[in-house]
Amino acid sequence: MAADGAVSFLLQKIDYLLSREWSLLSGIDNEVDGLKHEFETIGALLREADTKGGNNGQLRVWIKQVRDLAYDIEDVLDMFAFRTAKASRAFPKFLQFIKRRSIAILIQDINTKLHGTKETRERYRAISSSDQISISGFDPENNTYLHPRLASLYMDETDIVGIEEPRNRLMAWAVDKEPKLKVMFVVGMGGSGKTLLVKKVFEELKSSFDCSAWIPLSKSNKKEELLLTMMKRFFDSTHGRLPPEFFTTSLIQLMDKLRGYLQNKRYLIVFDDLWSKDVWESIQYALPNQNRGRIIIATRRGDIARLCSHNSSVSVYNLQPLSSDNAQQLFYKKVFPLTNECPKGLVEWSRKLLHQCEGLPLGIVSIGNLLSNTDKTADEWRKLHDSLGSELESEEGLIKEVVGKSLEEVAEDYLKELIQRKLVLVNEIDFDGRARNCRVHHLLHKIILSKSHEENFCRVSTGPEMSFNEKVRRLSVHKTCSNMLGKKFSRGRSLFLFGMEMLTHSISQTILSGFSILKVLDLEGAPLDKFPNAITRLILLKYLSLKNTNIRKLPKSIKKLQNLETLDLKQTFVMELPKTIIKLEKLRHLLVYRYDAKNQVSILLQGCKACRRIGGLLSLQKLSVIKANGDDGMIKALGNLTQLRKLGIIDLKDGDGKHLCLSIANMNNLQSLHVASITQDEFLDLNAMPATLPKLLQRLSLKGRLKKLPDWVPSLHDLIRIRLKGSKLESNPIDALEDLPNLMELQLLDAYAGNQLVFRPGKFQNLKILELESLIALEFVIMEQGALPSLEKLITRRCQKLKMIPRGIDKLLQLREFHLYDMPEKLVNGLQKNSGEFRQLVRHIPLITSYSLESSGYWKAKDLS
DSSP states (O other): OHHHHHHHHHHHHHHHHHHHSGGGOTTTHHHHHHHHHHHHHHHHHHHHHHHHOOOOHHHHHHHHHHHHHHHHHHHHHHHHHHHHHHHHHHOGGGHHHHHHHHHHHHHHHHHHHHHHHHHHHHHHHHHHHHTTOOSTTOOHHHHHHHHHHHHHHTOOGGGOOSOHHHHHHHHHHHHSOOOSOEEEEEEOOTTSSHHHHHHHHHHHHGGGSSEEEEEEOOTTOOHHHHHHHHHHHHHHHTTOOOOGGGGGOOHHHHHHHHHHHHTTSOEEEEEESOOOHHHHHHHGGGSOSOTTOEEEEEESOHHHHHHHTTSTTEEEEEOOOOOHHHHHHHHHHHHOTTTOOOOHHHHHHHHHHHHHHTTOHHHHHHHHHHHHTSOSSHHHHHHHHHTHHHHTOOOOSOOOOOTTSOHHHHHHHHHHHHHHTTSSEEEEEOTTSOEEEEEOOHHHHHHHHHHHHHTTSOEEEOSTTOOOOTTOSEEEEESOOGGGTTOOBTTOOEEEEESOSOOOHHHHHHHHTTBSSOOEEEOTTOOOSSOOGGGGGOTTOOEEEOTTSOOOOOOGGGGGOTTOOEEEOTTSOOOOOOGGGGGOTTOOEEEOEEEOTTSOEEEEBOSOHHHHTGGGOTTOOEEEEEEOTTOHHHHHHGGGOTTOOEEEEEEEOGGGHHHHHHHHTTOTTOOEEEEEESSTTSBOOOOOOOSSOOTTOOEEEEESBOSSOOTTGGGOTTOOEEEEESOOBSSOTHHHHTTOTTOOEEEEESOBOOSEEEEOTTOSTTOOEEEEEOOTTOOEEEEOTTSSTTOOEEEEESOTTOOSOOBTGGGOTTOOEEEEESOOHHHHHTTOTTTOTTGGGSTTOSEEEEEEEOTTSOEEEEEOO
16 A cells, blocks of 8 residues: 555654654654654554455545655655755754754644644544444454464474474373363463464364364453354364354353253363463363363463463473474475485575574474575575564565665565566566566556556656646656756656657756755666766765766766765766765765677776775675776775675786785675686686685676686585686686586686586586687587586587587487587588488477678577577
8 A cells, every 4th residue: 555655664764863863852852753653553554444445435535645644744854854964064063053953843844744643543533433444453463473373273294393292292191091171281482383283183183082172262352252162163073053042142151051062072172372361261160070071272371371280180281392303304394395405505504594493393484485485595595594583574564674684685575576476577587587677567557657646656757748746756757858847846756767869968957956855866878978967966866877878977076965875877988986986985886887889898997096995985785897907905995895795896917816805705795796807818816715705606707817716616605607708727617616506607718728528417407508618629518417407508609629519418408599609610510400410419409599700790690490
């Protein structure tokens, strides 16, 4: 629900205000705190209204009023942030005084809005009451604790580990010859497997009794309802039907009827999840004390069990957590169902995760289920470990931050969930299964646009005839922006300009001056050759994309954008950053490079003064691409960037490798690394990596001569892609790479000087793409039986001595594509459809294409499929 989302965003802003400006809120802290509590209440009511559904017109009006109210208060808080940020730059000595004046204005607005929220809440109560929507039944505690009980009740048989001993004890207790009523309390904390245990015992024993009943309890059970439920279960178990008169009797009459029904029967009753001592005391008198009746009560309330155990007929069984061996067995069964074994590279994280579970079966199963749907990499397991509390949280609502995960990782999780729900469709998939680009179905797109316009969330303009409500918060403008001229967008948060046919510097200045609290600005592809200085007045800006523009220089005043988190300068002509870039302490993504027509990096960040200070950008997560230029001071400074996840650095000299290795060793989150030497004959020396190497590395590209493959590469458990270019290795790299468990793509481009590559059985288990290029001495490729079982795509390029197809290619049953670029004529002819000598060996491959390079510089394709 959009209004619920607006309230959620607002609560975040209020939390931020309370934490950051607490010292200045004296006198109004109660009002601000009260505002937060009011909106928390309204948020809960919104979620309840959402679950009730329906087409209540009054309710829709109320929801719109809540959304507008949340928007209004968000505007007040953002303007406060804007004023104080502006003041901190202009009048730093008077900042505290100016903040207090700004907060004085905030007081007035907050008091007004507080009154509005109270009216809003009362209006909902009236509407919900008139529409028979009861809010008294809203019980968040009951909602949250019901989920694990259901999970326990319906756990799969494969999830049952270590249950034999307690089950046998309960079975023996239940079937002994003691003629009196006996009661057993099974006590354990939530998730310990109480429900699963007593359910198994109940199912195995119920046929041995005259009648039986499984009774799930909750905090809201009424005595009459509970007794009726018991009677219904007893009648169901004996194939009877509960007489109508039972539904109209009093509590005492119900107890008498139940006692009379059970008087001459052996009965078995299980009460699951007892919360209150009163519940047990109110029904025990309805149970006759003979005929070997058996009661089992599952509860986490050990205090109730102890109070009742003074009675000789009552026993207590304390359910213990699983032993470490049983816990590990259960965990491996869930995560690795085929082998029940954990790869060496994940053993450490499995121990850490099991330690968090402390032997609780439901926790182990829940975490196992999460891991079974994620990549089997140390990085994914680390993220789950660090965010465990948030992942297992069952509250409703949109999560903004998850402990242990970056905002980017949370956003990617959201995208994955939308894809799984088929709300977002994947257009193109990368080699590792990740989505490269996505879209939504055109019908869903129309619905989204309609709802967004209706709720004033965003507006899309596709022509000059479209008009704007100046209260709009997000704008997407296509082709022309003439309809924006002369307008103020005081509430605008995001602006996207697409396919601008004409956008001069003066027009961009005019349009941008109409915004003040803009946070997202995307000018990708705009016909700009000069940086619009109006941007530097947008001091709340978090995201700025100038991608594919002709801008050549950034102004020193870029330092004003101190909230900037992403600066995208890809495919621009910016070669050097101003030294003031170091002031952008919140910058997370800095992308500065340009590819030429041959897809080679031609322009990128030079070794400037700003680069030497780049180690001060401590929030940086992406730095791509930067030139070393022999500046060992800059290379050492990279070691300060401990949050870095992607690093591209080129033009390294032989002596730079040691300093780079020491810096990389500090980057515990590094996932992508591209390193290139200054010339094709310069050696890369990367063997000085300490033991604290970047264990989460997933993508590695090394361009330059190598005396040998760095010793640390074979230990990169999470590596999914490796690209070696110009390495000219004397030793076979296959031997060092074949046991990497997650490797999906291997590119050897002028990387090996030998004449033979042998892929052994059982190796490269997950490799999907193999590319061999410019291996000038290569004569034979041998793929032994059982090697490369997952290979889907094979590319050979300019391997002039390779005149036979790889031996064993006919055994690669998953191979879908075989591409040959500028390969020997004999090899290509051998693949011809009618008379090729190798044709029979490649008939199972759906797509075979040969490419020859024409004088124009373009490849000419020939289909051999």
